[in-house]
Amino acid sequence: MIANLKQSIGQYRSFMDYRYQAYKTELTQLLLQLKNFGLLFLVVLGSAMLGMILLLFLGLGKIIDSSDAPQYGAQMAWLYLLLQSVMLSAMKSAIKNSAQRAFQQTLVKRYWLGFMDIKLLLLSNGWLIASLIIAIDLSVSQWLRVPHFWLFLLLQFVLGILCLYKPIALVYGFLLSAIWATLPLDVSPLLYHSGFVLLFALSTLMVPFNATAKLKLNSLTGFWLLFFMHNSWALIWRGALLLCVFMASKVLLQERADLAAIFSILSLAFVVLFSSSLQFDCRHLYQQYSVFFNMQNKQTAFFVSLFIPSLIVLLLVLVGFVVLFKQANCLLLVIGVVWCLLQQALAQKKPAHYALVWMVITGVLLSFY
Template identity: 65%
Template sequence: MSSITIKQTITQYHAFMDYRYQAYKNELAQLLVQLKNFGLLFFVVLGSAMLGMILLLFLGLGKIIDSADAPQHGAQMAWLYLLLQSVMLSAMKSAIKNSQQRLFQRTIVKPGWLKLMDIKLLLLSNGWLVASAVIAFDLTLTQWLKAPHFILFMSLQFGLGILCLYNSRALTIGFLLSAILVCVPVEIQPLIYHLGFVLLFTLSLFIPQVALGARLSVSSLLSFWVMFFVNHTWVLVWRCALLLCVFMSSSTLLHERPDLAEIFTILALAFIVLFTSSLQFDCGKLHEKYQLFFKANNQARRFFISQFVPGMIFFSIALAGFMALSKQENYVLLIMSLIWCGLQLFAAKKKPAHYALVWICVTALLLAF
């Protein structure tokens, strides 16, 4: 290969890299636009708590590293971190891979270039891995010898990022299998836990796919919604991951500060209401898409009512889980949260722009009284 050809190849690669990076930024901007209904919420709640969230991120990584005294708790923390990382990367997957223009890119560049840029943008997007790398560089040799499992943890962070891009089914199966591992009441060494993670996620690559959706037929409203969630599991997965964070955080806070139990309970219920009632945005879009079809079949009213059912069922399950974990006995507050969820569902349907404002106002009122 001549020097001219090499220079042309490098120039083409740089041009392709610039294009992918620009497309990445544009898709992220579009993703933020899609979150406009939550804009006020993000700026007021999450924006003000950003520093605290970053500190909690590093504190959690510290717990994973120093988990010799409580290996199961450390493994559960590692599993949760990997899950949250996967949720975040799944939300950014389209931007990282530039999915909208993927087929076009395959006609103009080599397949290796596509994967190379995917990995570059994956590393750029993976703040969880960056945080781990920051801590890793600060560890001494003595600390590394005490925490060899952290190398596996970082390898899992990178490997699961790749799985998230190219094999989300195996990623989901791997998380289900590893969840069983961290819940088994047996204390083993942190290194063994992480080796188990590696083994289970590797095993998930070889589990054959079962086409569940192909075996279901739409013959009623119930089967219609079941089919939707079977084919769009993401709308439940990311919410379940965030609810799991709420459960674990509230459990820890209630244990550490029982004197502030009422405040922590209200905040936990607030986020349970938020994450479950937001399902209405997805159900509402589906209602708008198929309402004419159900109207033609004289089921318009039933279909309209049915769009609120998934959110209420999801909330009821999450509330039951929270009650079981926290041993909550304030039934007045629980009934109020049920009414609150209904209010949020109504706001999501009728006044989506005010959804976050309603949530903030109700949360503030409950905390005040």
């Protein structure tokens, strides 16, 4: 019996080493993909990493100490959970080792797979680790004053599991919880977070909705809808990062209202960046499907349509931009549209110049303030 136990422990350690090596290998490949995407994200997002970490902890402080503004704290918690889910979705394949998943199921017990998934999930969830760092620092009396933080930690852990095994529940859960967090209610932080728990629990019972059955590929509208339904990640990560930019600006404006003009320009710059960069995803489609639409005499219309998704994203986000800053600066909005068109043209024709032009224009706009 002892010999069998030692053998099982040895097998588990070997399996754990294998999964950890596979995890590191896939993360390395993911980082290489980001590096290949362009110098822009390495320079801009890399240099802003320290600021993003500081904003992460500042946001956690707003979530914990939200008794004076419970709805604002709930909205920050919703955004925090959304960004965590986006990050874990990007790392999901590495965490589960999806490429060799079927092979692993023939080697080890099923619960071993689940146990290793959870261990790697906890290792990957920097958002939960940051929350736990603050949680350890809280005293007993402080814990008693912020019981909603217990539920927030629970949500962070459970949403990570849903991300691995039932991602559709996250989609429904975030839609329902977004409505809950924006309703004009005067309730406590504990009730807000209890509502989040209930809504995400209900979302696990919902059946996926198939919206692609009635769409036709030979229609340009149907083509783009099908494309983004099957490649929704291109919109999800951009939307999450734009929400992060907006919420960060909102938090910073509370601290330094005198810098509103600078925050407006920086927010607009990232709006243009994440909107126009969608052109990189669309430009490759022209070579793949130009012959198909040429057969239908729609080649010119198809080429023009390559620019439409970025502009739609830009216009939708600009509405949020105006609502966030509570002022419609027409000049800045016009600059944003023209700037986005310029960046799209560069992404289509001169992708090597895309990052440089974006940084130069951002610097020029900031120099006027």
